[in-house]
Amino acid sequence: MRNANYTSAIYLSEKDDSKLRELFLKYLRDIFWVEKLQVKTLPKLVQASATEDLKDTFQIHLIETEDHVCRVMRVFDMMGEKAQAKQCLPIEGLFEEGDELIHLTEEGSLGRDCGLIMTAQKLEHYEIASYTTLRNIARLMGNADAAKILQSIIDEEGIANNKLTMLIQSHINH
Numbered sequence: 001m002r003n004a005n006y007t008s009a010i011y012l013s014e015k016d017d018s019k020l021r022e023l024f025l026k027y028l029r030d031i032f033w034v035e036k037l038q039v040k041t042l043p044k045l046v047q048a049s050a051t052e053d054l055k056d057t058f059q060i061h062l063i064e065t066e067d068h069v070c071r072v073m074r075v076f077d078m079m080g081e082k083a084q085a086k087q088c089l090p091i092e093g094l095f096e097e098g099d100e101l102i103h104l105t106e107e108g109s110l111g112r113d114c115g116l117i118m119t120a121q122k123l124e125h126y127e128i129a130s131y132t133t134l135r136n137i138a139r140l141m142g143n144a145d146a147a148k149i150l151q152s153i154i155d156e157e158g159i160a161n162n163k164l165t166m167l168i169q170s171h172i173n174h
Contacts (some may be wrong), residue, residue, distance in 0.1 A: 017141060024137045024154060031130045033085035038065045038123070041095055045116055050108040053167055054116065061120075061160050068153050075138075075146045094122055110171060119167045120164045124161040138173060 049055045075085040098119040105112035135150035138164040 003116050020141055021079070021138055022143065026077065026086070027130060027134055027137075028072065028075060028079075029086035030088045031083050031127065031134065032069070032076075032083060033088050034091050034123075035065055035068045035072060035073065036085055037091070037095060038062075039069060041098070044102075045120070047096070047150070048102045048107075049116060050110070050113045051167075051171075053170075054113050057160070057163050057167060058120070059123060064156050064160065066156075071149050075149055078143065078146050091126060093121065094119065107147075111125065114168060114171060117171075117174060121161055121164050122159055124164065128161065129155045131157065 009087050022102060042065060044053050044056045046062070049058060065148065074084040093138065098116065101115040105115060131150050131154045135147045135154060138144075138147040138150060
């Protein structure tokens with residue numbers, strides 16, 4: 001097992017650096033698409049939610065997500081690249097699952113809110129994993145500024161996930 005400092009000793013050849021950059025941009029385009037789709041979809045979740053707490057949580061996350069879009073665009077700029085989104089089919093399926101859930105559950109029901117929270121948490125976990133990998137690749141490439149921006153998004157996604165966890169626990173306790 002390698003120690004935690006092993007990666008700092010890795011020498012990146014130009015070829016490695018080029019491949020890391022390519023991988024980084026691929027996943028940055030992916031998460032950019034996810035964030036932009038969320039900006040379009042979160043208002044629907046606000047409207048579909050039964051409780052004010054969940055509505056407020058989704059509304060706050062919409063504002064944060066709009067800012068995430070701007071921050072991801074800054075990372076593209078730092079990389080000297082045009083901000084481009086690339087469709088992410090697994091996440092598109094998750095959004096379709098959320099739409100289906102809304103149609104299959106009764107308006108104002110506890111079941112709908114629980115399903116919305118579950119769907120939102122699946123997305124939060126995907127985002128946290130994606131941003132964590134992007135942050136780590138940025139560090140490997142020596143781009144501390146991009147890594148710092150990505151870390152700030154990871155922190156906010158973690159807070160959003162924790163809020164959703166607290167909401168589902170309060171629903172269960174009632």
